[in-house]
Amino acid sequence: MSEIKIISNKNIKENYFKMVLDASGIARKALPGQFVNIRVSDGTQPLLRRPLGIHRVTGHQSLVTGIELLFEVVGDGTRLLSQKKAGEYLDVIGPLGNGFSVLGSRFSVLVAGGMGVVPLLFLAERIIQGTEKRNKVNPVVLIGSKTKNGILCAKEFKALGCDVKVATEDGSQGLKGYVTGLLEDVLRHYPLPGTRYPIYACGPTPMLKEISRLSQEYKIPAQISLEAHMACGIGACLGCVVNTKEGFKRVCKEGPVFYAKEILWS
Amino acid sequence: MYKGLEVKIGKLRLLNPVMVASGTFGYAEEFSDFMDLKKLGAVVTKTITLKPRPGNKPPRTCETPSGMLNSIGLENPGLNRFVSEKLPYLKKIGVPIIVSIASEGDSREFVELAKCLDEIKEISAIELNISCPNIRGQKSEGRSQNVRLVSQDPKATYAVVRSVRKVTKKTLITKLSPNVTSIEDIALAAERAGTDALALINTLLGMSIDTQTLRPRIAAVTAGLSGPAIRPVAVRMTWEVYRKTKLPIIGMGGITDTKSALEFILAGATAVAVGTANFVKPSVTIEIIDGLKEYLNKNRIADIKSLIGALKL
Numbered sequence A: 001m002s003e004i005k006i007i008s009n010k011n012i013k014e015n016y017f018k019m020v021l022d023a024s025g026i027a028r029k030a031l032p033g034q035f036v037n038i039r040v041s042d043g044t045q046p047l048l049r050r051p052l053g054i055h056r057v058t059g060h061q062s063l064v065t066g067i068e069l070l071f072e073v074v075g076d077g078t079r080l081l082s083q084k085k086a087g088e089y090l091d092v093i094g095p096l097g098n099g100f101s102v103l104g105s106r107f108s109v110l111v112a113g114g115m116g117v118v119p120l121l122f123l124a125e126r127i128i129q130g131t132e133k134r135n136k137v138n139p140v141v142l143i144g145s146k147t148k149n150g151i152l153c154a155k156e157f158k159a160l161g162c163d164v165k166v167a168t169e170d171g172s173q174g175l176k177g178y179v180t181g182l183l184e185d186v187l188r189h190y191p192l193p194g195t196r197y198p199i200y201a202c203g204p205t206p207m208l209k210e211i212s213r214l215s216q217e218y219k220i221p222a223q224i225s226l227e228a229h230m231a232c233g234i235g236a237c238l239g240c241v242v243n244t245k246e247g248f249k250r251v252c253k254e255g256p257v258f259y260a261k262e263i264l265w266s
Numbered sequence B: 001m002y003k004g005l006e007v008k009i010g011k012l013r014l015l016n017p018v019m020v021a022s023g024t025f026g027y028a029e030e031f032s033d034f035m036d037l038k039k040l041g042a043v044v045t046k047t048i049t050l051k052p053r054p055g056n057k058p059p060r061t062c063e064t065p066s067g068m069l070n071s072i073g074l075e076n077p078g079l080n081r082f083v084s085e086k087l088p089y090l091k092k093i094g095v096p097i098i099v100s101i102a103s104e105g106d107s108r109e110f111v112e113l114a115k116c117l118d119e120i121k122e123i124s125a126i127e128l129n130i131s132c133p134n135i136r137g138q139k140s141e142g143r144s145q146n147v148r149l150v151s152q153d154p155k156a157t158y159a160v161v162r163s164v165r166k167v168t169k170k171t172l173i174t175k176l177s178p179n180v181t182s183i184e185d186i187a188l189a190a191e192r193a194g195t196d197a198l199a200l201i202n203t204l205l206g207m208s209i210d211t212q213t214l215r216p217r218i219a220a221v222t223a224g225l226s227g228p229a230i231r232p233v234a235v236r237m238t239w240e241v242y243r244k245t246k247l248p249i250i251g252m253g254g255i256t257d258t259k260s261a262l263e264f265i266l267a268g269a270t271a272v273a274v275g276t277a278n279f280v281k282p283s284v285t286i287e288i289i290d291g292l293k294e295y296l297n298k299n300r301i302a303d304i305k306s307l308i309g310a311l312k313l
Helices: A024-029 A076-082 A114-130 A154-159 A179-189 A205-217 B078-093 B107-118 B154-165 B183-192 B228-244 B258-267 B284-298
Strands: A002-013 A016-022 A035-039 A050-053 A056-059 A064-072 A089-096 A109-113 A140-145 A163-168 A199-202 A222-225 A241-244 A247-250 A257-259 B007-009 B012-014 B018-020 B061-064 B067-070 B097-101 B123-129 B171-175 B197-200 B204-207 B222-226 B249-252 B271-274
Touching (some): A016 A076, A024 A056, A024 A064, A024 A089, A050 A064, A050 A076, A056 A114, A114 A140, A114 A154, A114 A199, A154 A163, A163 A179, A199 A205, A205 A222, B018 B284, B061 B222, B078 B097, B078 B107, B107 B123, B107 B154, B123 B154, B197 B228, B222 B228, B271 B284
Parallel strands (some): A109 A140, A109 A199, A140 A163, A199 A222, B018 B271, B097 B123, B171 B197, B197 B249, B249 B271
Antiparallel strands (some): A002 A016, A016 A064, A035 A050, A035 A089, A056 A064, A222 A257, A241 A247, B007 B012, B067 B222
16 A cells, blocks of 8 residues: 555546546556555545556666556546545555456457446556467457446557457447357457467446356356446455355455356346 | 653553544554554554454445445454464554454454463454444344344443453453434443443444445445534534543544544543545545644643643533
């Protein structure tokens, strides 16, 4: 936990903000899927910290300088965070939780629903950095949202060399329908039917539930990042649990990333 | 060693009066990355029961104005796994360990737990959690019908404290519920039954509704309210109990800083426990210990004990 300087905080579009923190200590340890827990107010309103996924590590591989956060203003906490200015300091704890296990496979599929792009961009960077060039098949990234305004980071994923496909519920961009429709298409045809490769996903619960079903149907393992209301974020309060085959597990500590097959959906 | 902060709770000597509230600090190890645990006055564990408890269905917590609701439902690994998996770390810290215990059934479970813990010399004290609002009714002899918690009934409180008192010489702390008409009556019953100290307050029963989904924001519907929002209630109850009993009081409820800790001491608490604030700032207890020292020095007060109940009327 420490006071960390804000390098920049920009309104990228509508209610979406990108914040860069001068946090080399967190950046050195950070793994895709991990989060930081930020105190947004010095007072008691709102009282609890806000957990935010690490979107990116800034700097170069050998010399990381900080972390980038991407957030949407959805309530009082994120509104206060959006009003913070470059040069101000924030009380940040992290990195916290268990991130994605980056598996050394030739191919992988990343599925994001809405703000689910947040940890997946960091993950895509690490996957691409870790893949041996001669064997490489660029990851497929599937992004879904209600409308085209909610499609984030498509450009960034493309810049990394990912094969990006988009779905919107209103059909304003890409396929009309859910992102899980795109996933089913990939699972049927890509790159060779019957090959095993990992799915990594982050997004709303109904999407993760459907991905869970698909991963079982196609016998392809899926790592999913869950969201939960947290009080402490460090495993003490037992507030953020999810029901699994081995009983309740803490999203903040054993998670936020779980294998889909572990989860008992309600 | 700084002497001015030493206090006594029953037979237990604390180097400073700042401890943590049960359920907000896990089994201490969770906080080891964020603070020097050795500086704490005492550690109070998450409540344990005889058998493991899975706890309540999520969602279990939600934020409220200057506070939060929780209904964890006493999730814990049970006595045996507590002793084998959690206690070894707690012993290593080197500060007094207070083990919080609860019963799902009758006072026999409290007695059995207390007997087992009594034999472990590194355990300094036992806290009777007869006031958790998030488990289904506890049965106890002498308790009238329609009462949810042992600590909502003086007779039931007396019966549980009395039966545990018979099996342990360790310092016994009874934790009281604020969800009562007269907390003094419950405090007096616990005193008559032989408790060494009182801890108050547990959470206030509350509820919050999501207006979009029309559902309760906590799966168990009702839950315990904690945080700064409840502090004035807790300070008032500390003062009321202080006037009626001779027992040392561990005051808690919304303590977030040195000033709020002092409020409880002035109202009559011998020691204080920090709860929800541990979630907001994991090292807040250390800040409060340092803050109390500074307050004593600044005001030329040699001994914090002179501030207990020093409220001027």
